[in-house]
Amino acid sequence: MSEARLYPGTGPDERTHFAPYSAFDIPADLRELHGRYDVEATARRVRNFRYAEEWMMMILGGWVATIPELPVKTGLGKIIWESAQAADVLGKRLPELRCGRKAVAASESANTGFARFVEAVSEPDRPDQTIEKLVGVFDVLKPHLAEVYERQMRETDQIADAPTIELLDEIVRRTRRHIAWGQEVLDRLCDTDGARERRRVRGEQLRELLRACGGVTGQLG
Amino acid sequence: MRRFIHHSELARDSRFIRQDNITATVLSTLPDDVDTVVEVFSKLDAMIEKSVQGTEALPLYEEHGPGFGLITLNEPLDPDDPVAATRLLLRMHGIFVGELQALEGAGRSLWDFPDAPWEFKMNMARQCWDETRHVQIYEKLLRHVGGYAGMFPESTFLFECACADDPALRVAGVNRGLEGLACDVFRDMIRYAEKTGDDTMRQAVDYVLADELTHVRFGSEWVKEFTQGDAERFERAQEFRRQVDKQFSFGGARSEREDAAIPIAWEDRKEAGFTDQELEELKTLSAQGPSKDTLLAAARVLRERHRARRAAEARA
Numbered sequence: 001m002s003e004a005r006l007y008p009g010t011g012p013d014e015r016t017h018f019a020p021y022s023a024f025d026i027p028a029d030l031r032e033l034h035g036r037y038d039v040e041a042t043a044r045r046v047r048n049f050r051y052a053e054e055w056m057m058m059i060l061g062g063w064v065a066t067i068p069e070l071p072v073k074t075g076l077g078k079i080i081w082e083s084a085q086a087a088d089v090l091g092k093r094l095p096e097l098r099c100g101r102k103a104v105a106a107s108e109s110a111n112t113g114f115a116r117f118v119e120a121v122s123e124p125d126r127p128d129q130t131i132e133k134l135v136g137v138f139d140v141l142k143p144h145l146a147e148v149y150e151r152q153m154r155e156t157d158q159i160a161d162a163p164t165i166e167l168l169d170e171i172v173r174r175t176r177r178h179i180a181w182g183q184e185v186l187d188r189l190c191d192t193d194g195a196r197e198r199r200r201v202r203g204e205q206l207r208e209l210l211r212a213c214g215g216v217t218g219q220l221g
Numbered sequence: 222m223r224r225f226i227h228h229s230e231l232a233r234d235s236r237f238i239r240q241d242n243i244t245a246t247v248l249s250t251l252p253d254d255v256d257t258v259v260e261v262f263s264k265l266d267a268m269i270e271k272s273v274q275g276t277e278a279l280p281l282y283e284e285h286g287p288g289f290g291l292i293t294l295n296e297p298l299d300p301d302d303p304v305a306a307t308r309l310l311l312r313m314h315g316i317f318v319g320e321l322q323a324l325e326g327a328g329r330s331l332w333d334f335p336d337a338p339w340e341f342k343m344n345m346a347r348q349c350w351d352e353t354r355h356v357q358i359y360e361k362l363l364r365h366v367g368g369y370a371g372m373f374p375e376s377t378f379l380f381e382c383a384c385a386d387d388p389a390l391r392v393a394g395v396n397r398g399l400e401g402l403a404c405d406v407f408r409d410m411i412r413y414a415e416k417t418g419d420d421t422m423r424q425a426v427d428y429v430l431a432d433e434l435t436h437v438r439f440g441s442e443w444v445k446e447f448t449q450g451d452a453e454r455f456e457r458a459q460e461f462r463r464q465v466d467k468q469f470s471f472g473g474a475r476s477e478r479e480d481a482a483i484p485i486a487w488e489d490r491k492e493a494g495f496t497d498q499e500l501e502e503l504k505t506l507s508a509q510g511p512s513k514d515t516l517l518a519a520a521r522v523l524r525e526r527h528r529a530r531r532a533a534e535a536r537a
Contacts, residue, residue: 061331061345063328064349066232073325074324074356076349077350078350080328080349081346123222
């Protein structure tokens with residue numbers, strides 16, 4: 001009796017004795033090929049995301065000096081660093097998406113409207129505008145980004161574009177934490193009807209700008 | 222949001238009281254002459270008196286007059302000194318607000334220089350987080366030694382002196398001048414904590430010092446990068462750092478002089494990227510200024526005049 005083959009030979013009667021087993025059987029892999037975005041579209045969206053994260057980091061950095069509330073100043077320090085890390089990993093994804101090795105620092109606004117929205121977020125300057133400052137980032141921009149990132153993760157090719165999903169997964173986790181922190185601080189700062197009204201008005205103004213430009217990717221709705 | 226804010230625009234809550242920066246910067250301009258020191262601080266008396274109102278510095282002012290800073294600043298931290306606790310609180314509070322300004326300086330570097338290279342932005346963003354932790358650490362250490370935020374007036378001279386409009390000069394001022402000073406002060410704090418057996422303070426400050434070395438290293442690397450191929454700009458950055466170092470030497474209180482309250486942390490600075498030549502320069506320029514004996518003699522004159530004035534006011 002011939003020994004069971006460990007390695008396939010060149011003929012059909014020279015197969016190995018191992019039982020057929022698909023790598024996808026257990027655990028079941030329900031992912032399907034094909035997503036909404038091709039390589040170019042994903043690269044463009046990653047540049048858009050990077051633009052938002054980079055500017056958010058710079059704006060928060062500028063505000064630290066003009067915010068009088070000490071816990072807000074110190075709370076922002078880590079968020080600045082984590083926004084920088086988000087922009088950094090997004091940039092490192094770009095050469096992997098055929099954007100060239102020098103693309104690691106490439107940021108791109110989807111359109112001039114989104115650039116104007118970011119400028120509007122950055123406008124509050126005075127120390128009595130902590131509410132207006134935080135609303136722009138924690139009530140409007142970060143929630144919008146978290147939503148778009150999550151949609152990107154759902155809609156992109158689950159296998160082919162898994163590296164983008166992985167990095168967005170971590171960014172979303174942190175972004176959700178930032179939003180929770182920011183909104184807790186805003187709830188604390190908005191302890192009068194007047195302050196709550198300032199929060200509402202500022203949020204509405206910025207959401208309108210965001211809707212008008214189509215959000216971070218210019219393709220909202 | 223505007224770029225390049227003035228140091229007076231640094232935002233604080235109602236606990237903080239601002240002190241005019243001249244009381245800190247003037248020290249680097251004074252000669253080793255008792256009469257001149259007395260004359261200058263007499264002129265600043267009204268300003269100093271105003272800034273200590275409502276703070277824990279008021280009793281110090283009432284006891285010593287406008288020269289109280291000369292006494293507290295120019296003596297080393299010695300656990301056996303009867304006023305060690307007050308001196309420690311003053312220093313700890315000074316470090317706490319210094320860390321706040323370092324955080325603000327790093328943050329402003331992100332906003333003021335939007336076209337800077339990405340790696341520079343990453344370094345500054347990291348520094349924001351580090352300085353944030355330092356503020357939190359020193360707020361807790363301040364409480365640990367019986368103090369609280371806002372207990373003394375805050376001078377914003379660290380931000381004023383270090384935050385130039387040119388990024389090469391900014392990193393020379395903030396990352397090499399200010400953070401270099403932090404290395405010296407923190408090494409001294411660690412020595413103090415070891416002497417007093419305060420392991421909480423020793424360990425926390427040791428971690429902070431490790432961060433500061435990294436920040437100085439950022440500065441050393443970015444000065445080189447920003448001035449590459451531009452010898453004139455490099456020399457301007459070096460000259461700016463020398464000016465900052467001179468101002469941050471408080472007329473010799475931070476120096477290698479025998480009477481210095483805070484010695485230069487030579488080994489830490491070398492590890493952070495300072496060259497031997499730069500350290501020799503620092504040794505020379507920080508040693509300039511009035512001696513400890515001169516400052517203490519001036520402080521005595523100022524105290525006597527202050528007491529005489531108070532007595533005259535009481536009689537009137």
